[in-house]
Each structure stands twice: as structure tokens, then as C-alpha cells.
Amino acid sequence: MTQGRTDRSGSGTNLDPWYHHYAARAAGLSASEVRALFAVASRPEVVSLAGGMPFVSALPTELIRSSFDRVMTDSGAQALQYGSGQGTPALREQILEVMALEGIHGSVDDVVITTGSQQGLDLVTKLFVNPGDVVLAEAPSYVGAIGVFRSYQAEISHVPLDAHGLVPEALRERIDELRGAGKTIKLLYTIPNFHNPAGVTLSWDRRLEILEICRENEILVLEDNPYGLLYFDAPPPQAMRSVEEEGVIYLGSFSKTLAPGFRIGWALAPHAIREKLILANESAVLSPSSFNQFVVSEYLRTADWKAQIEIFRGVYRERRDAMLAGLHEHLPELTWTVPTGGFYVWLTLPPQLDSKAMLPRAVKELVAYTPGTAFFAHGEGRRFMRLSFCYPTPETIRLGIRRLATVIDGELDLLDTFAPTGQLDSVSLSERSTAPPPNMN
């Protein structure tokens, strides 16, 4: 039965009798670096600043339990049955209320429930991307989106971001370059709020400018917004979808504002597109889980879900503060972004360091992070790392940052001793082109 493992690159080995039978797109399926880290980071003695798991323990299970009881009493037979490919009307109505908090006004008819917003990414890419088509994405971008785009053989083209998000001028230039090279650009994929992994938020002016650029160039915007309601001070600017209806597919999720274990997300799409999204959803899973849709719907109907989101905000704000304080204290010479919501800080290392190469040493020191390379399509990002403050307690975060500082200082000492400085500087320069200027620390 177990006759040798294949490697995890998706390319197979000659121990696989079906090695020559895979579709061309299967070569794009590779294990993310985040995935490999889950195994490492699950050892209890390791402080993991790597994963993106929400802190679901802040959710009173009593709220879920009572929702469940009412579902089984009132609608058991429906909740256990197949549903429609679009999702239940009741939940879609409630999703309109959730989106209204970010300035979005849509029709219940244009909401499609998905198995997490990850599936929204998958379905939209399946619908629009031919092999070789270009998807524009921030540099860096969400690792799970890069994986989806690759799995449909998209060409991923990164566009720089800075402390105010994706840079419109850079987007314009990239589009011109790609058009000049005869490429077909299908989507701009963006996470405007509390970016994963960069932690930055796209300014209002840039939202308008980017929408205008995409409108001019007939590029569909895929606006991914799992974190928008998890702001720490003021709300972020309104969603791009709030001012542009025909050119934006908006993806939302209950994974961060309720719990990821339900796998309930949604897409709000232009009317013509949502019809095809429903067909793609039916083809993929017949229907999203009725059971989970009923439980989430009942939760939204009866629990004070806005107050619960306020609790989550407080939890994550405290953890963000702990992480920033730790960075100020232990790594004052480095730079990092200062997120005003969400889960992530993006740290820039000294030019001579390599976050991917350094990871085994970090794990030996009992701290884990995600190397920047996970968030680029073509191996860039070695000077960066993503630090997640969502899951560990503030105390654990401070301990983790202390350990991380030990690792970084140790690496720098080692390099000072053995490597000539000039040589290392040349490495750093090649990285700078994709570096987002961080907020000042």
C-alpha cells in the first residue's frame, strides 16, 4: 500500500504508475510553504507566528449550540438535505446586511454562497482563466490565491504595493507592458483591507483610481475581503464594490468573523457572471452545505453578531499591539508594516538575510513564521516574512518575537564573521524591486 512517497512538488515520481497521465494543469499544484509549516508549527513547544488561524475560542460555543438546536427543531429535514447551488435565500439576505457595513448595496439574487471564499477564488478562476492568461496580483499576494491561479495555468504578474496598498502607477505600467507583449489580462486580484500578507490597506483615492484603470482596460477586479470588519481603530475605506458594480467580483467570508470550520463564504458578482458562478458551484459540489448555512443563518438571526465581531477586534488589537511592542523592543533596527486591522505584520529583514533559509534555525529556536517566498509566484521575497498575530496570546507573541530576534541576531553575527559585506549588498539590491516600503516603525 505505501510504496514510497511522491515528492510534494506536484510533479510526481516514477514510483507513480500514473505519472504520465496527469493533466498539464496538475503541474501547477504544489504544496505551499505554509502547508509544510503547519506540521512543524503544531508542536506545542513552538511559538507559531506562521498560520492564519482565527482565535475561535473567543467565540462563545453557547451561541453556536443554541443556533444548532433551533435549526434541528425548526428545519432539520431541510438542513440535512441537498440545497441549491446558489445557497439559501435567508442566508443570502443576511449577507447583504453584513456587506452593507462596508458600503455595499447588492441584490440577494447576485450573492452565491461558496465553500469558504477560497472556493470563490477557485470558481472565478475556473470561469475566466485560460492557460497563459495573466492574473495581476499584489506583490506579495495571498498564498492560497497564487495556488489557485497556478492550478489553472495562469501567468501571475505581481504589481508592487506600498504602505497605502497597490500602487496605481505601477499597475498602469504593468498593464501596458503586458499588453505590449500581446498578453491577455483577465483579472486583478486584490485584498484591499489589512492585506494578507502585507498588512497594509488600500487608500480610498487609490481604490477609485484602480477601478478606473481596470474599467479602461476591461480587467475584472476580484476584490477579496475576509478581514474588512476586523479593524482596530476606524473602519477602512468602503469596499471597491461599493462604487463599481459591473466590474467587480467581491468575495466575503464568515471564516474570520465567525468560524472557518463551517466553510461558508460568498461571492457577490455582476448579474451575468453570477449565473455562471452558480453553475460552476453546482458542478464542483452540487450545493454548499445546507447544514452549515442553516446554522450560520440562525446565528446571524439570533446572536448579537456585531458585538461578537467587536470582541474579535479587541482580541486581535491587543495581539497586534503585543507584536508591534515586541518588534520595537527586540528588533528596533528592522522595518515592518503597521496593520490597522486583520491578522498580519510584514517584516523586512536586513538585506543579507534569507527568511526561507533561516526558517529551520528559527524552528530550532522554537519560533515559526512564513517566509516571504510563499507570497510570490516566482521565488521572490526572501527578504521578507509574514508574522501572524491572530492565534497566539499576547504573552506568547512577545516570547515568539524575542526568539525571532535571537535567531536574526545570530544570523547577522554569523554573516558578519564569515561574509564580505559588498557581496551581500548585491543580493539585497535584486530583492528591492519587489519590496513594499513599510510603514515607519
Place this chain on the structure above:
Amino acid sequence: MTQGRTDRSGSGTNLDPWYHHYAARAAGLSASEVRALFAVASRPEVVSLAGGMPFVSALPTELIRSSFDRVMTDSGAQALQYGSGQGTPALREQILEVMALEGIHGSVDDVVITTGSQQGLDLVTKLFVNPGDVVLAEAPSYVGAIGVFRSYQAEISHVPLDAHGLVPEALRERIDELRGAGKTIKLLYTIPNFHNPAGVTLSWDRRLEILEICRENEILVLEDNPYGLLYFDAPPPQAMRSVEEEGVIYLGSFSKTLAPGFRIGWALAPHAIREKLILANESAVLSPSSFNQFVVSEYLRTADWKAQIEIFRGVYRERRDAMLAGLHEHLPELTWTVPTGGFYVWLTLPPQLDSKAMLPRAVKELVAYTPGTAFFAHGEGRRFMRLSFCYPTPETIRLGIRRLATVIDGELDLLDTFAPTGQLDSVSLSERSTAPPPNMN
């Protein structure tokens, strides 16, 4: 917002500003005839023999409720969290016990939990099928599988079945033909037990012969077995996977033995393939719902699930009997298959009738069925219809068959009055090539 509807063929209209932006594969996404029927058949006065909804009301909700309570008490934080792309080890172990009932011995390491077995179909097709590759499937075949194959631009080639299932000689001939034409054949998709829609079961000898043919020709077998445990008398022959490990991907489901609302199915794959299936699963949905996996796992651990399946068998046996009795009484001149398990009877109409054209008249008479055309890739099947006995009560089934007989008799009267016989016979002959000889009624 609502600016004109697109048609449901997946081809879009010029009201869709993104009409020219879809991927080539999007043209393969079309609304199934079953889907359109769900809307029609949901009117309470219509007896629907169309859908494939299991009778979940036969499941005591108390069993689900107590499983849920224990999950929230013992493992709430895990059940609400992201999980692994492969699924929980506990549920995968339990799935081995379920499969052992059909003669399958596998490793827990080779089971991948999916969002219903529909997603298993989607992931396997994504992994293996390039545009233009051939997928072999029974004539007729499961409508949802045809949809998936189309959505990845497969060429679907139907192979005849008869009362004992897929015909090995026909399979051999078809493979030779396709190879002769330079085609690449990637998969044989088969439902050996209580076939959807044909209601027939593949004999043991044929299972062995078909495995041998596929082995010789290096064709991967995709064995879809949602109904195997729902037998009415003796169990069906053991699964094809029980004798062939490297050449079969086996798909299982809890949708019929427990409830479809959880969307929990699984794939058991050769070791090398399952690694790529996990990657494909992560790319599509990150992980299957932890919440639902925990609830199903707890149900299997604490409830007498085998006794519950025995209850389902009794329910469906009684309904099958009601349908067969109704057919004998009201439509004795027709032929149909006699299923020994599962959900479906496949009815052959007199040659001059067209099940698709007749459907509106049937709905007017307050009975719905699924036209045979839904189960073929290229518009064949007008002489057939699928009758489902899974959801309505025995009384309702008898009423539905009586109404159906009225419709059929009315159509025949009409044709006798207005159409010359010879002309109609020539229509029937073109259909015969794909007709499965039914069991005798």
C-alpha cells in the same frame, strides 16, 4: 442591478459586459435538465419522481443532535477551526470501516475527505483531464459527472450497458476505436452498484473483466459508489477497488447513508495520486468543513449507523416495490429496469415518444420525471426517463405512476390519430444503439 438575464446555456448574451472574457472551459458549464426540474417539481401539488433527494426524515434527528452536543463539549475549538486538506484522521479511520463492508481494505493515509463525492469527481477530473482527453462513461451516466467532465473540456464517450451493467466487449471495442483515432483516454467513470440513472448493477465477472481491460490499456477507473450499502436483498458484488488497488480511484459518500446536508464524501486513491488530490483539495477549499467532519465522526462513533442504514434499506425497498407495482399495473406494455438497491428505475418509452418533449405535459398532469437526455453527453436518450423512488412515499409514488400512465397514454393516442407509423419507427431506430436492454418486467 438586474439588467436582463443571461441564458442558462453558459454561453452568455451580449447583455453580459464580460461576454468575451470567459475561459474556453466556461462554455462547458450548462444548466442540467435536472436543475431546471428542481424548480418545477418543488410545487407541492406535483408528484416529483425527478430528483435524487434521499429521505432524510428517516434519520432520527436526536442522533445528530447528541453527536453535535458531544462535539461542541469535547472538541468545539477544533470543530470550528480550519482543518487539514486531507480530512481528520478519526473520520478517515471510520471510513475504512465503512468501506470494509464492501470488501475494500485500504490505508487511512490514502483516504481524502471531500465536500461531497461530487467534489471528488471534480478534483480527479481537474488532476487528469486535459481539454480533448476522453472520459469513458456508461450510456446513460450520472448527470453531475457529465457536467464535471464537460467543465474540464473532456470528450465524453458513452459505452453501452445492459441489465448486468457496462458491457465489457463494447468497452473493448470503444477503446480500440478511440485509440485508432489517436485519442487519449484518461478515465473510465463507472457506477457499478444500483446505477444512476439506469438502476442496474455490474456483475462480478464483468467487474473483473473491466478491470483487466483497463489495466491492459492503462486507463484509470473512477469507481463511484454512493449507493452500494443501500441494497434491498443481497449485497451487490464487492467493490472493484477490493481487487485492484493501483488502477482505481474509489469515491464514497455519506449523502445517502447519513445526510447530504453535511457535504461529506471521500476518495480512496492509489498512494501517489492521493498526494495530488490533497493539494487539489487545498487549492479548491483549503479544507473540508471541520465542523461537519466532527459531527459525522461522532455519529459514526456513537450511533448504531449500520442499523440506521438497515432502516434506510427498508424505506427504499418499500418505495421501489410501490414503483414497480405501479408500473406493472398502469404501464404493463413498457419495459424498465428492476433495481435491487439504490434510488432509480430506468424506463424505456414506446419508440414514437420523446421524454423531453413530453415533460411539460407531464408537469401539467402534476407528475415530474427526469428525461433520458439529461444522462447523455450528446442529446441522446429521448426514449428514456429516470424515475426516482427515493423521496416520495409509496402512496405518492403510485399516484405519480398513475398520472404518468395518463400522460403516456394520451401522447400515444395523439400520435395514433395524427402521425403515420412508418415515419416514427425510423426515429426509434436511431435511438436503439444507446438503449440498455432492461431487465424483464
